[in-house]
Structures are given as C-alpha cells and as structure tokens.
Amino acid sequence: MSDKKKTTAGGESGAGLLSKLKSEVERKNYLSRETMAGVAGQSDLPLNSVYGVASFYAYLPVFPVGKNVIKVCNCLPCEMKDVPAVVEGISREIGIGPGQTTPDGKFTLELVSCIGACDQAPAMMINDKLYGDLTAEKIAGILKSY
Amino acid sequence: MGNVNIIIDGKKVRVREGSTILEAAEANGITIPTFCNIKGLLPTGVCRVCVVEVQGSKTLVGSCHTPASEGMLVFTRTPRVVATRKVIVELMLTGHTGDCVNDPNAENCKLHNLASDYEVGAPRFNVKTPRFYPAEESNPYVRRDLSKCILCRKCVKACQDLARKNVLSIGYRGFRSKVVSGFDEELTAEACRDCLICIEHCPTGALGKPVKV
Numbered sequence: 331m332s333d334k335k336k337t338t339a340g341g342e343s344g345a346g347l348l349s350k351l352k353s354e355v356e357r358k359n360y361l362s363r364e365t366m367a368g369v370a371g372q373s374d375l376p377l378n379s380v381y382g383v384a385s386f387y388a389y390l391p392v393f394p395v396g397k398n399v400i401k402v403c404n405c406l407p408c409e410m411k412d413v414p415a416v417v418e419g420i421s422r423e424i425g426i427g428p429g430q431t432t433p434d435g436k437f438t439l440e441l442v443s444c445i446g447a448c449d450q451a452p453a454m455m456i457n458d459k460l461y462g463d464l465t466a467e468k469i470a471g472i473l474k475s476y
Numbered sequence: 477m478g479n480v481n482i483i484i485d486g487k488k489v490r491v492r493e494g495s496t497i498l499e500a501a502e503a504n505g506i507t508i509p510t511f512c513n514i515k516g517l518l519p520t521g522v523c524r525v526c527v528v529e530v531q532g533s534k535t536l537v538g539s540c541h542t543p544a545s546e547g548m549l550v551f552t553r554t555p556r557v558v559a560t561r562k563v564i565v566e567l568m569l570t571g572h573t574g575d576c577v578n579d580p581n582a583e584n585c586k587l588h589n590l591a592s593d594y595e596v597g598a599p600r601f602n603v604k605t606p607r608f609y610p611a612e613e614s615n616p617y618v619r620r621d622l623s624k625c626i627l628c629r630k631c632v633k634a635c636q637d638l639a640r641k642n643v644l645s646i647g648y649r650g651f652r653s654k655v656v657s658g659f660d661e662e663l664t665a666e667a668c669r670d671c672l673i674c675i676e677h678c679p680t681g682a683l684g685k686p687v688k689v
Contacts, residue, residue, distance in 0.1 A: 363659055367685050382645030392659075443649070 347373055347383055351390050360391040388442035396431045396438035398476050402454040404441035415450040417441070419466030423473050436476070482548040489544075497539035497550055498526055508552050509590050511563070511568075511679045512628040513540040517637050518660060523628050524564050525590065536560055562594050570599040571607045571651075572680065574623035586679040609654070615663040617670040618683055620655075625682035628651055631674035633648045643667045644674070 350373065354365050361384050370380040384390040388401055402408075402417055417439075421427055424437050431438040447453035450462020461472055478493050484501050492502040496519065501508050511523035519541035526535040531549035536557060539550075551557065551676045578633055585587070589595075609622040629646060632655060643663070647656035653666045657663045 366659065373531045376645075377658050378643055378647075379646040379655055382647045382656055385647040385656070385660070462616045 337453060341354075344373065344375060344379070344383075347380065349373070350388075351380075351384055355390055360393060360395050366392070366433060388440060391438075394431075396435050398456055399438045399440060400456050401440050401442040401445065401455075402428075403443075403445045403447065403452065405444040405448075407448040408452040411451040415466045416452050416454065416464045419469040420473070422466075423426075423469050435455065437473075480544050480546045480548075482544045482546070482550060484550045485552055490627060491544055491689065495531075495544050497528060497542050497544050497548070501539065501550075501552060501627045508539050509593075510540055511626060514630055514631055514633055514638075514677060515664070517633055520633065523568075523626070525561050527557060527560055529554050529557050558594065561590075562596050565591050565594055565596045565599065566599045568626045569596065570601045570628055572604060572624055573606050573608055574611075574621060574681075580660075583667050585624075585681050603651075605651075607651070612662045613686065615668060616665055616686060617672065618663055618668060618675060619686045620663060621653060621682050621684070623682075624680045625655060626680055627655070628679060629655075630677040630679065631655060631683060634673045634677045639671045639673045641668070641671070 339452055347369070349404070350369050350385070351361060351366075354361060354369065360363060366380045366384060367377060367419065369375075370377050378451045381392065384392050400422070402413060417428065420439055424432050424439070426432055426437070428439050445453060445455055445460070447460055447462050450460075451457060452464045453460065453462040454464060456462070456472070456476065461468075479490050480493050481488065481490050482497075482500060483489065484497070484504065484506055487504060487506070488502050489504045491503065492604060495503075498508055498510065498513065508526050508528065512520050513523075513526065519538075521538045521541040524538060526539045529551040530537050530540045530542070531551075538653040539552070544550075565587065569591060569635055572587055575645055607623060611619065611621040611623075613619055624685075625644070632644045632646060635644045643657050644655050645657075647654055654660070672685070678684075
C-alpha cells in the first residue's frame with residue numbers, strides 16, 4: 331500500500347479544526363465568512379475544507395442565527411414519538427418554521443440530526459439545554475423562560 | 477511483500493499482498509463496476525456498486541477497499557450481488573435529476589450506462605424535494621451541473637491528490653450533501669484553472685467543459 335497517496339480531509343493541518351470553530355461560535359454566535367477565512371488561514375486549510383466541515387454540523391451555524399437556537403431532533407425515534415406536533419407547537423408559539431429566525435432575533439428554529447436523547451424522545455435543545463419527553467402543550471412554558 | 481492466492485468467479489488468481497479485490501479482478505480481466513474508485517489513490521468506498529460476495533462474510537463487501545487475503549473465495553455476479561447493485565443504482569438515479577434523465581444522448585453518463593446494463597428502470601422512490609441545483613456556467617473551464625452529481629467524491633479527490641489544488645469539498649449532510657467550493661459558491665476562475673482533471677474523473681455529466689454558444 332506504500333505506493334498509494336494518502337487522502338485525509340486536510341491531513342495534519344486539520345487538527346483542532348472543530349474546537350477552533352466551536353470556540354468561534356461561542357464568541358460570535360455564528361461563523362461569518364471572515365471568521366471561517368481566519369480559521370482557514372490559521373489552520374493552513376483551503377476555505378472549502380473549513381466550510382465543508384462547518385456546514386456539516388448543526389452546532390456550527392454558517393449563517394446568522396437568533397439569540398437562542400432551538401434544535402429539534404428530526405431522527406427516527408423522535409419522529410415516531412410525533413416530533414411534527416412539537417414543531418407545530420413551536421411554530422404556533424413563535425410564528426416561524428424550521429430554518430427561520432424570529433424578526434426580533436430572539437429564536438432560530440432548526441431541525442437537526444440525532445441529539446442523542448432517544449430515551450426522552452421527542453427531544454430538543456435550546457442552546458446547550460436539553461428538553462425531553464416533549465408535547466406541544468409543554469412548549470409555551472419552556473419558551474417563556476427565554 | 478509476498479503474494480496471495482484467491483479465487484474470483486472460479487478463476488484462480490495470484491496477486492501481490494495488499495491488493496484489493498477490485499485490483500485483483502481487473503488485473504485478471506474480470507470487470508467490476510465502480511463509480512468512486514480512482515486507480516492508484518486510496519479508496520473511498522462510498523458508491524457501493526463494486527460490492528461482491530465473499531464466502532464466509534455475512535454481508536457483501538466493497539471490492540475497491542477490501543484487501544485480497546489468502547484463500548478468499550470471491551463471487552462478483554451472484555444474484556444477490558446483482559440485486560444489490562440494481563437497488564444502489566436505482567437509489568443513485570433517484571437523486572440524479574436534470575435533463576439527462578430524459579436525454580437519449582446521455583451516453584457519456586456511466587450511471588445511465590450501468591443502469592441499462594443492469595436493466596434498472598425508472599426509480600420507484602419518491603422524494604419530497606427533488607435534488608435540484610441550477611447549472612453553474614460562470615467558470616470558463618468547468619461547467620458544473622450538480623443536479624447530476626452522485627456524490628462519488630472523485631472530483632474532490634482528484635483535485636486534492638492529483639491536481640494538488642484542493643478547491644472542492646463535501647459540504648452539508650444527508651440529502652443536502654453537495655460538492656462545494658469556497659463558501660459554497662460558484663467555482664471562480666482564480667480558484668479553478670484549466671487542469672480539467674475533475675472533468676476527466678466525473679462519472680456523470682455533473683462536470684463538463686463549458687457549452688460553447
């Protein structure tokens with residue numbers, strides 16, 4: 331196999347990319363083009379590699395998001411426990427659909443891949459806080475605290 | 477490194493240790509279809525059409541990334557292999573949208589060729605949102621029509637490992653996965669020059685030379 335060229339996404343220079351992106355999101359709420367270009371420069375990676383990685387993760391938004399990001403799990407167990415009713419409940423409460431941000435910039439609603447809380451399906455996260463065993467009725471109370 | 481002996485479709489084959497099943501088959505005149513493999517580069521194993529049956533293995537294995545090992549018994553065209561490849565091609569056709577679906581001259585599309593070889597008809601799967609991206613015509617060297625892209629990643633690899641440019645990556649995830657350049661922008665002439673290596677490797681009509689008007 332020694333005659334084969336090695337392919338890795340960015341190779342050595344990609345080391346620590348995720349933690350760099352994560353701390354940028356913590357500081358600036360989302361990853362702007364300037365931020366990603368800066369990280370690419372620091373890590374000696376092309377822009378497309380950084381964008382490719384960032385756009386894969388729901389936790390690394392590449393577009394401006396609201397102050398609070400509601401990430402509703404959209405995977406099979408949550409779907410089976412009627413996550414669409416929960417999404418509808420959220421939409422009724424704050425008037426936006428998945429992928430949208432409220433006009434006052436308070437909330438962004440997103441459907442994301444498994445958040446690892448299948449035992450509490452249907453589940454969602456608001457920022458870093460997990461909410462499980464949701465029903466449409468519980469939504470208003472939860473959102474009120476934000 | 478030594479050699480290993482394996483049997484592919486009843487044919488005794490002797491190959492260098494470390495060779496993949498695909499390499500062993502090709503060296504001995506046995507054809508296995510593949511979309512994502514580039515000879516000489518590390519396999520990605522994403523397209524799955526090169527699957528074969530190996531005696532003793534519960535599942536089919538990707539021949540492009542499975543090394544041949546001593547005494548291996550490989551079958552490349554059993555009913556199970558053919559049935560599996562048919563579904564894989566059918567799934568790919570589902571996401572392979574654009575005018576080439578109805579284009580009788582789509583002869584350069586390896587996906588359509590394989591679909592007709594394996595007698596795969598119109599895909600039976602319904603998708604909520606068809607995969608559609610407008611064709612990108614702005615680059616003077618490459619025309620990208622990503623609706624036809626089957627995400628084999630050959631262009632990404634060829635750009636990175638053969639052209640040593642690295643202007644393409646896979647962005648997003650799941651159904652939204654897409655080959656992106658820059659911040660998911662059209663390929664600029666500064667980023668992408670006229671090496672044309674990606675076009676050469678694209679199995680479908682997703683990458684081509686610009687259409688002269």
